[in-house]
Amino acid sequence: MRFMKRELAAASALNALPNRNASGKVGWRPLWVLLGGLAALSILTFLSLTQGLANISVRSVIMAIISPQDIADHNMIRGVRLPRTVMGLLSGAALAVAGALMQTVTRNPLASETTLGVNAGAYLAVVAGSIFWPAMLHQFSLPFAVVGGTLAAAAVYGLGGGRKGTPIRIALSGMIITLVLSSFTSAFILLNQESVKGIFLWGSGSLLQNDWDGVGFSWPWIIGGIAIICAAVRHLDVLTLSEETARSLGQKVIGTRIMAMAIAILIACVSVSVVGPIGFIGLIAPHVVRMSGLTRHAWLIPVSALWGAAILVGADTLARVFADAYGELPAGAVTAMIGAPWLIMLALKISRKAQSATNSGSSMSVGGMQRRFPYTVLVAAFSILLIVVWIASLTSGSMHIPLSEVMAVLTGHGEDLYRQILIDFRLPRMLVAGLAGMALAASGSLLQSAVRNPLGDPQVIGVTGGAGVGVLLLMVAIPQIAMGWMPAAAIIGGVGAAAVVYSVSWKRGLNPTIITLVGIAVSAAGAAIISMLVIQAEMKIAPALAWMAGSTYGRGWPEVWQMVPTVCILLPIGWWLGRRVDLLSFSDESSTGLGLRVRRVRLYVAIVAVLLASISAANVGAVGFIGLLAPHAARILVGSHHRRAMVISALLGGVLLAAADWIGRIVIIPKELPSGIVTALLGAPYLAFLMYKAGKTRN
CATH class of the missing domain: 1.10.3470.10 (ABC transporter involved in vitamin B12 uptake, BtuC)
Structure with missing residues (x-):
């Protein structure tokens, strides 16, 4: 009996193997594909030998x-x-x-x-x-x-x-x-x-x-x-x-x-x-x-x-x-x-x-704390932590500045040397790191809700890569251009990348899986263009790598004044969209049944997120993981309520990037590690835990 079952299974298996016609033969198609490949390979191989810097005749x-x-x-x-x-x-x-x-x-x-x-x-x-x-x-x-x-x-x-x-x-x-x-x-x-x-x-x-x-x-x-x-x-x-x-x-x-x-x-x-x-x-x-x-x-x-x-x-x-x-x-x-x-x-x-695979693979649930702290306590705690990190950043560096001197300078007093170091260098750099971290974290929170995928991030969706392409294209095309134009180039690049992602995904109802996969493709194309620009423009490798990895080095007051309106205008808009964003956590059919215009809301949320990420990329480069880590930690602390999660996420993002900038400056003095690399190194263990936890929850 066991033998007969095995024979039946074998027969059905052989019949199930694809690419056979009724007589069991594969037909002529494999031969034509093979001959076509050989012809293409022969022609391209010969053409390859004719191309190069040296002009050699056929x-x-x-x-x-x-x-x-x-x-x-x-x-x-x-x-x-x-x-x-x-x-x-x-x-x-x-x-x-x-x-x-x-x-x-x-x-x-x-x-x-x-x-x-x-x-x-x-x-x-x-x-x-x-x-x-x-x-x-x-x-x-x-x-x-x-x-x-x-x-x-x-x-x-x-x-x-x-x-x-x-x-x-x-x-x-x-x-x-x-x-x-x-x-x-x-x-x-x-x-x-x-x-x-x-x-x-x-x-x-x-x-x-x-x-x-x-x-x-x-x-x-x-x-x-x-x-x-x-x-x-x-x-x-x-x-x-x-x-x-x-x-x-x-x-x-x-x-x-x-x-x-x-x-x-x-x-x-x-x-x-x-x-x-x-x-x-x-x-x-x-x-x-x-x-x-x-x-x-x-x-x-x-x-x-x-x-x-x-x-x-x-x-x-x-x-x-x-x-x-x-x-x-x-x-x-x-x-x-x-x-x-x-x-x-x-x-x-x-x-x-596989339309149904999207909903099964994009759950936002990764678990939470058994006992949650009051929301106001968390806001106060992370606000204080951000201030502590900022103060530590102001005192640390190649020259240590006592806390008393820092407070004296901030209140309008202090020695001239300390004043110059703090006001001209450390203070604007610290503010840029904090504000950019807030913007990236809020962008990640919005994107994860918009694409209904726990791994949504400005870098995954392709926004950061597009912003990088815009900035580097401007730097290569007009090397003498003022730095004030960089945010405009970043916005154009980031919005352009997002436009490609959303235009391709529009006919699929802005399906979260499609948005994410197209974003990966756009990110790959952006990375390829950036590599070509760096090599062809003969940019020095260190500055290019530092920018691509994400760096707050040398940031000053112009970058601060670019980040302040971004955070002050776009973060409240993202918070205001909170009730609609909460409805996006349901399936598209359920959200539509509740009266939500799913495509339109996803588009609005994405626009705010793209602008936040693009302007941040213009000022601190391609910093990754902030938009992944901070929103997840926020949801674990306060649940899936978007308005609360977004506020906590922004505060966490400010803490993470400011801390990364501080650690990068002091860990290998006199050299510096770009803050984007530090966030990746710090975020990798948490990310591994996060994905493991998400997998256990799903299983």
Whole structure:
């Protein structure tokens, strides 16, 4: 009887495997997709050899391949361009196969080396190795990258809920972990610039090769890993079935998953260790193949590798087309620009297939305190705490100023030296940090309510990235422009990014899942544009990284007067919207039934939140996590009542950013850590706890 059941399960499982016609054959489609990929790859490979700063004729390229001679053009082709192109083929294939395997193992259409944090983890490990163990890294760069990528992927998968995690939850977890790891990486680079010279271009994903060493190192790992996976394609096909069916077919599910994920991380990390983190290839290529109807792994793996190689070589070729005008562009930035609209398309596709997943995966409930303190007591306590942090900030720095002298200066007395330090430098910087923290926290509180997702944040929704693009574009286009124009550029950039997010999401009723996924795509595109601007404008790495990480260094009274009206006007408006925001916590149908115009209210809330975040980004850079941490802590303290939660959130945000600025100034005197990095380092443990708690609550 047991044997008969197993035979029936096997028969139904084989019939369930996709991409078969009535006779059990796959038809001609795989062949056409394969031939199309080969044709595209051949054309793009040849075009790649013709592009570059050196003007080499097509005839010289052909002759260098079929009849090489010892001349400069042929040596350039065979010694520089050819290894670069071959490295692009290998890396593209590795990343595409890694993405396909991760999507199969996790059953998550959004899984890839980028969304699971593998790129960010490997990048951090390599940067840390180049600083602390340079000799060891030179010999063992791959183990460093593999350890970093594996730990990052495990953290994302665990915090995202594991097998029970929804695609949106794992994608958000990946972005959050990536932000945390990127903050550590930025801190290492800022504090050890001499040890990591030239690493910024590599960190943006560059195929630049000066010899065949990179190819010689990577090809055995990549080709070997793909060959092992091709030998196990039938086991991978069974993984696409339910776990019970797979076990009934005799499949060792856990072992197959571990093997597939291990090879995926290995080959992705091989690529990162040579060419840096290049994103979205593992997301785009497998979906291109699956959209053509090829879902059996015997076709999916090799054809994905083919298309991944074609996409990456094509992106690098496109980057080099503009080399004469703009210089060397990183291939990783180009793939991010290509991948962002692809992620948007996937978001729309997911929304059509699983509208109900949104409400189940976006609960705002993460638990609360068993015993809550009175609201007025909390307001008074955090107000006092903010003042204490401000006073500590005024007394601390490279020169300690006694509290008595601080009070004397603030009351109009005190010595001239202390007066100059406090009034001209420390006081405005302290006020900017506090006010920007309030604005970011209030923005996060509003956005989390508007998108009905506990991980909503100006950085996640793409507002901070858009504001950064606006500011850097203005700085690059008009270097001599007055700093007073920066807020206007930030607002235009932030509003532009938000406009893209909301216009794409409008036809889906401003669906929270769609808003968040499109925001991730816009954030990725913004980060790519910022990287290109920093590299092409030859901005000094330290100021650029400090701004992107978020810094209050050098802020003065002009920034204070920009922040004061922002906080005094927009925070009361956000508070006034409180009753409507409370209704957004229900499902859209329930809110509409209560008479709420859901789309319009979401739009109003988003406008206030975007303006708050954009003006803050103009003044303190891309500070992250304030908009995540403060609203959650506020809801734990006072519940989901928006008006109360927003006030507590603003006070907490002011405390967090002011404290981060203070800690960043004193922890490694005479150097400073950007306050955005400090908030990330302080916020990471709480964020891990928060997501773990949210997962337990949901389960």
